[in-house]
Amino acid sequence: MSPVVRAGRLRGAPEHFLDAGQIADVQSGRREFLRSAFVAAAAAAATKATAAGAGDPAILELPEHSKALGQPVAARGYGLPSQFEKNLQRRESPGLTRVSGASVSFTPLQGLFGIITPSGLHFERHHQGWWDVDPNRHRLMVMGLVRQARVYTMDDLMRLPAVSRMHFIECGANTGMEWGNVAVPTVQYTHGMLSCCEFTGVLLSTLLDHCGFDRARGKYVLAEGADGSGMTRTIAIDRALDDVMVAWAMNGEMLRPENGYPLRLVAPGMQGVSWVKWLRRIKVGDQPFGAKDEVLHYVDLMPDGKLRQYASIQECKSVITSPSGGQTLLDKGSYNVTGLAWSGRGRVKRVDVSFDGGRNWRTARIEPPVLSKCLVRFNIAWQWDGGPAILQSRAIDDTGYVQPKINQLREVRGTRSVYHNNAIQSWKVDPSGEVTNAQVY
Amino acid sequence: MPRFIDWAPVFTGVVLSLSTPAQAGAPFPGVGRAATPAEIRAWDIDVRPDFKGLPRGSGSVAKGEKVWDTRCASCHGTFGESNEVFTPLVGGTTRADIETGRVAALTRPDVTRTTLMKLASLSTLWDYVNRAMPWDAPKSLTTEEVYAVVAYLLYLGDILPADFVLSDRNIGEVQKLLPNRNGTTREHGLWDVRGKPDVKNTACMRDCETHVTMASVFPDRARGSHGDLAQQNRLVGPVRGNGDTAASTAASRDTSAELAKRNGCLACHGVDKRIVGPAFRDISAKYKGERDVVNQLVAKMKQGGSGVWGSLPMPPQPGLAEADAQSLIRWVLAQ
Numbered sequence: 001m002s003p004v005v006r007a008g009r010l011r012g013a014p015e016h017f018l019d020a021g022q023i024a025d026v027q028s029g030r031r032e033f034l035r036s037a038f039v040a041a042a043a044a045a046a047t048k049a050t051a052a053g054a055g056d057p058a059i060l061e062l063p064e065h066s067k068a069l070g071q072p073v074a075a076r077g078y079g080l081p082s083q084f085e086k087n088l089q090r091r092e093s094p095g096l097t098r099v100s101g102a103s104v105s106f107t108p109l110q111g112l113f114g115i116i117t118p119s120g121l122h123f124e125r126h127h128q129g130w131w132d133v134d135p136n137r138h139r140l141m142v143m144g145l146v147r148q149a150r151v152y153t154m155d156d157l158m159r160l161p162a163v164s165r166m167h168f169i170e171c172g173a174n175t176g177m178e179w180g181n182v183a184v185p186t187v188q189y190t191h192g193m194l195s196c197c198e199f200t201g202v203l204l205s206t207l208l209d210h211c212g213f214d215r216a217r218g219k220y221v222l223a224e225g226a227d228g229s230g231m232t233r234t235i236a237i238d239r240a241l242d243d244v245m246v247a248w249a250m251n252g253e254m255l256r257p258e259n260g261y262p263l264r265l266v267a268p269g270m271q272g273v274s275w276v277k278w279l280r281r282i283k284v285g286d287q288p289f290g291a292k293d294e295v296l297h298y299v300d301l302m303p304d305g306k307l308r309q310y311a312s313i314q315e316c317k318s319v320i321t322s323p324s325g326g327q328t329l330l331d332k333g334s335y336n337v338t339g340l341a342w343s344g345r346g347r348v349k350r351v352d353v354s355f356d357g358g359r360n361w362r363t364a365r366i367e368p369p370v371l372s373k374c375l376v377r378f379n380i381a382w383q384w385d386g387g388p389a390i391l392q393s394r395a396i397d398d399t400g401y402v403q404p405k406i407n408q409l410r411e412v413r414g415t416r417s418v419y420h421n422n423a424i425q426s427w428k429v430d431p432s433g434e435v436t437n438a439q440v441y
Numbered sequence: 442m443p444r445f446i447d448w449a450p451v452f453t454g455v456v457l458s459l460s461t462p463a464q465a466g467a468p469f470p471g472v473g474r475a476a477t478p479a480e481i482r483a484w485d486i487d488v489r490p491d492f493k494g495l496p497r498g499s500g501s502v503a504k505g506e507k508v509w510d511t512r513c514a515s516c517h518g519t520f521g522e523s524n525e526v527f528t529p530l531v532g533g534t535t536r537a538d539i540e541t542g543r544v545a546a547l548t549r550p551d552v553t554r555t556t557l558m559k560l561a562s563l564s565t566l567w568d569y570v571n572r573a574m575p576w577d578a579p580k581s582l583t584t585e586e587v588y589a590v591v592a593y594l595l596y597l598g599d600i601l602p603a604d605f606v607l608s609d610r611n612i613g614e615v616q617k618l619l620p621n622r623n624g625t626t627r628e629h630g631l632w633d634v635r636g637k638p639d640v641k642n643t644a645c646m647r648d649c650e651t652h653v654t655m656a657s658v659f660p661d662r663a664r665g666s667h668g669d670l671a672q673q674n675r676l677v678g679p680v681r682g683n684g685d686t687a688a689s690t691a692a693s694r695d696t697s698a699e700l701a702k703r704n705g706c707l708a709c710h711g712v713d714k715r716i717v718g719p720a721f722r723d724i725s726a727k728y729k730g731e732r733d734v735v736n737q738l739v740a741k742m743k744q745g746g747s748g749v750w751g752s753l754p755m756p757p758q759p760g761l762a763e764a765d766a767q768s769l770i771r772w773v774l775a776q
C-alpha cells in the first residue's frame with residue numbers, strides 16, 4: 001500500500017510497522033519527499049474529505065475517544081499496557097539455549113524509560129523452569145554456624161523490620177555473546193539480561209543476628225533455592241552483613257513467580273545467579289561451598305586456561321538504549337540520546353557519550369536518583385546531520401574505574417570467558433538512518 | 442473496666458519477653474521458631490569441597506551405567522558426549538591432564554568445554570547430581586545412585602576403571618585424579634566488592650587515541666536471526682525497528698507456538714529437531730493426511746505413551762484443554 005504520512009513523520013502502516021517500501025524510501029533518502037507529500041496522502045486517506053493544506057486530520061477530525069463514552073473503572077482488575085505497546089516483550093535469543101526450561105528471556109531495554117523495569121518485563125533466567133509457589137507453604141531455614149537454627153514462615157518474615165531498596169540485577173553472562181564478535185542485533189539481546197527494581201524485604205543481617213550467627217567462625221553463607229535446580233551460591237559474610245536482602249516484594253507488589261515468588265535473595269552488585277529465587281535456606285559456614293554455579297558454571301575462562309571461580313561483582317558498565325541496534329532514525333535533526341549506566345561496586349559518577357567512535361566525548365546528564373548498585377538513566381542532546389556516526393557511552397563509578405573498551409578486555413581476558421563483558425558498546429548510524437550493532441575501538 | 446481488660450495481654454507480653462533474655466531471637470518475640478533436627482537433616486544437603494556434608498554410601502560404575510542409560514542418556518547422550526540438549530559432560534581430558542591437574546585443551550579455542558574439563562572439586566559434581574538431576578525429576582536418585590552416576594561419569598572420562606566402586610571413604614583419593622583439579626583460581630578482582638580491577642581504561646575526552654576501525658559489525662545475512670525487529674520496537678517515538686519481511690510469516694504462527702511453549706511441549710520436542718521426544722516436523726511427516734488424525738493425536742497426547750519414537754515415555758497431559766490440544770496438534774501437523 002502507499003505510505004500514509006502525517007506532519008513531519010512517517011506513520012506506521014496498519015500492521016504498525018514500516019512496510020518494506022517505506023523502509024526503502026527512508027534508506028534511499030526520500031524522507032523529504034515523503035514529508036512534503038503528507039498533505040496529499042493524508043487527504044486521500046481521510047474518511048472525511050479535509051481541504052488539502054488545512055492541517056493534520058488528527059487535529060481537524062475529532063477521534064472516537066473525544067466523542068463517545070470510554071470504559072468504566074475496574075474494566076481490568078489488574079491493569080495492562082496499552083494494546084499499542086505489545087511489541088515490547090521479553091524474548092529469547094534464538095539458538096542461545098536448546099530447552100526453554102533452562103534458558104533466558106531478555107528485557108526490551110530499547111523501549112524502556114527511567115530506571116525501573118516493569119515487573120512483567122524483568123528478564124528471566126531459570127535453570128529448571130519456574131514455579132508459582134504457595135506462600136503459605138514456603139519456609140526459610142537459617143542454620144549452620146548459628147546459636148539457634150530457625151524456621152520462618154512468610155508470616156514471620158513479613159513481621160520483621162522491612163527495608164525498601166532500588167538495585168539493578170545483571171546476569172553474569174549479559175553481553176556474553178559479544179566477546180568474540182558482534183553476534184546479536186539489538187540492545188535487548190546484547191544487554192537485556194539486566195533489570196532494576198525496588199525490592200522490599202528484610203536485611204539478611206537481621207536474620208543472621210536473630211539466629212545468633214557465629215561471628216568468629218562464620219565467614220560465608222550459602223543461599224539455596226527451593227526449585228528443582230536447588231540453586232546455591234556462596235556469599236562472603238561481609239557482603240551478607242552489608243546490603244544483601246531477603247525480599248518478598250518488587251515494584252510495590254509481591255515478587256512475580258518468574259522472579260522467585262514468594263521469596264528471593266537480593267545480592268546488590270553481584271551477578272544475577274547469586275540472587276537465589278524461591279529462597280528456602282541460608283547456611284552459615286567457615287569455607288566457600290563450591291556450588292555448581294560458582295565453581296563449575298559461571299566461571300570465567302582466561303587465555304592461560306585458568307577458570308576464575310566465584311566471579312561475582314558486576315563491574316561498571318553502560319549502554320545507549322535509544323537510538324540502538326536494529327532501529328532506524330526517522331529524520332535528521334534533534335535527538336535525545338539516552339541510556340543506562342550501573343556499577344556493582346557503588347555509584348555511577350559520570351557518563352560520557354561519543355558520536356565519532358570514541359575520538360571525542362561529551363559528558364551526559366545523569367537523572368537523579370543516583371543510588372548505589374542501581375541503574376542510572378543518562379540523556380544527552382544530539383543533532384543528527386544525516387551523516388554516518390558511531391555512538392558510544394562510557395561510565396565511570398565512584399571508585400574511579402572507567403568502563404573499558406572491548407579490545408582492552410580481550411587483552412587481559414581473551415575472547416572465551418563468556419561472563420563479565422562490560423565493554424563500551426558501539427552503535428553505527430548509517431546515512432539511511434539505520435542503526436547497527438558494531439564493535440569499534 | 443474494658444480498658445483494664447485491653448491492657449492485660451500487653452502487660453503479659455512484656456513480662457514474657459523480659460523473662461527470656463538469653464533466648465536467640467529475643468529482639469523479635471513471636472517471629473520464627475527453632476528448626477527441628479529432622480527438618481535440618483531434610484534440607485541440609487549441600488556437600489562442600491572438603492566433603493563436609495557428604496552422606497555415607499557407595500555406588501559402582503556398573504550400577505552407574507544402568508542408572509545412566511535409563512535416567513541420563515536421553516539428554517546427555519550414551520557416553521555423556523551429547524551436545525544436543527545440554528553442553529557435553531565428557532571429553533577433552535587426557536591421561537597427561539590427570540597427572541598435572543590442568544586440562545590442556547582449555548587453552549584451545551577449537552575444543553568445546555565439557556563438565557569434566559572444568560571440574561575441580563568432586564564434591565560439586567556429587568552435589569549437582571544429588572540436588573538437580575535428572576533435569577526433569579531432580580532429587581529422585583538414591584544416595585547409591587548418585588555415587589554410581591558420578592563414578593560412571595568418571596569412568597566415561599577415563600579417570601576411573603570399569604570395576605570401580607566410589608564411596609565416601611575413597612572419594613578423597615579420587616579427587617586427586619580430577620584432570621582440572623589445579624585449573625581454577627580465586628585470585629581476581631571480581632570476588633570481592635573492593636577487589637582490584639584487572640582491566641584499565643582512561644577517561645580521555647578529546648582527540649583520543651582510537652583506531653575507529655570497524656572491528657566487527659552485525660552481518661547482513663543475520664538480519665532475520667532474531668525475528669522481525671520492527672515488531673520488537675515501539676510504534677511511536679524517534680525511531681522504528683527495522684522491518685524484515687522474511688520473519689513476518691513466523692510471527693503469524695506465534696499463537697500456537699506460544700501454546701506449545703506455555704504447556705511445556707518445547708522442553709522435550711523441537712520443531713525441527715529431536716530433543717527428548719521426536720521433532721514436531723517428524724511427527725507431522727509421519728501422520729499428516731491420515732484419517733481423523735487430529736483426534737487420534739489429541740488422544741495420544743493426553744494419554745501419553747511410548748514405543749512409536751523410542752522407549753522413553755511421553756507423560757500424559759490430562760490438564761490440557763480440548764481446544765488447546767486441538768490447536769496444538771493442528772500446529773504440529775503444519776510444521
